Amino acid sequence: MTGKLYVIGVGPGDPELLTLKAVRILKEVKCICVPKGREEGNSLALSIVQKALSLEGKEIIEAHFPMTKTKQQGLGIRGQGLENSRLDNKWAETVKNILGRLNKGIDVAFITLGDPAVYSTFFYLYDRLLELNPNLKIEIIPGVSSINASAALAGLSLGLADERIAILPANYIDNLKEMLGKFDTVVLMKVHKVFEGIRQTLTEMNFLNNAIYISRAGMEDEKVFKNINSVKEEDLNYFSMIIVKKGR
């Protein structure tokens, strides 16, 4: 009997935001696979789980994601071919590690920060795993995403009744004006590197009072800035987002 692969969203940081189902499965499985890589936050997933339950006697294996594939990179950067083949090797190794356990009948839990469907690198592995074994049993356990945790912390509804929501990785600020025009709520992810540009656009469009900056939602040092102009350089970090909500 082949083992089952569970993909578990462990929530944004607070171990209490794990679901009952996540905790039960994590207690049951003998092997936990932890994403590691350039992306910040990967090792965080394990620390969240460690606070909620004992991992004694469990095998911990690492999944390497050395970089994030982006559309820009897909256009072909110098040396991209080499980088891609290194990346493929890393992925192949992770796939081999996971399938190795499953083929021995060992269930594996792949843990991921927040919710698996919301920008989790797991999906880079998903197709590769199913390609090698189309009959693989994979169950995805949804979790609390950082978007929901940020809205909760800010006391904001993302949408009510007929309202429309756009979720944008913040590198697309070129389209920000159009998006702010068309949507009731715009969620901007990973704003730390483009914060000034966003602040400028919000000011120009007179949306400054509609925007809230949330840093590290669900973590111990979480912070909400209801005044975007009070956000300082040191308040910016990878785990940050801006929610712009019209009619606020």
Added chain:
Amino acid sequence: MTGKLYVIGVGPGDPELLTLKAVRILKEVKCICVPKGREEGNSLALSIVQKALSLEGKEIIEAHFPMTKTKQQGLGIRGQGLENSRLDNKWAETVKNILGRLNKGIDVAFITLGDPAVYSTFFYLYDRLLELNPNLKIEIIPGVSSINASAALAGLSLGLADERIAILPANYIDNLKEMLGKFDTVVLMKVHKVFEGIRQTLTEMNFLNNAIYISRAGMEDEKVFKNINSVKEEDLNYFSMIIVKKGR
């Protein structure tokens, strides 16, 4: 000492998708407020909680939301004034019930299906409560939303790397073509009443193979249709969504 109001997302249906935090607080509080109204699914929140813990000895109060305010209705329908004042009375009653307990120092948990920030009627109450008592202690506990549960069930990522996500209540199908053009992922909520129109647009745009219909995600009779054309009249219901994902 005034009590504290907890607004708790109880997840999409499976009691195991409650968070540890939700369960802890629901065990601690003496009073639980349950939304009731025309919207389907409200009484579901209580049944989820009842499966996860004993409610013996707790006071259950009902919050009436007789209808959902929509933009269309806001434009002024015949008799709207009367309907609005009835609605205001219902809300005033709920606010009074909640504040009555809080003022006696009793903590209250307002439970809501899915995640509070995602189309929960609670936010109609939020401003009214804070208006009457700006110092009210309100803590929102995020939960697993039906969107995340649907994506998990369908084995779909909502977004990866630079991808952009739009979440649209399905009454806006006029803009569907534009949205499908501009976003990598389009989540259409409550599609049961406009299913045929959506199917037609997806067919015209050659996106039929990119769309998945998910019915009652997180509930016992949850279902995934990877072929939109196989969805029958009886498969359509209030707890349904379509996720259109390009490059699938």
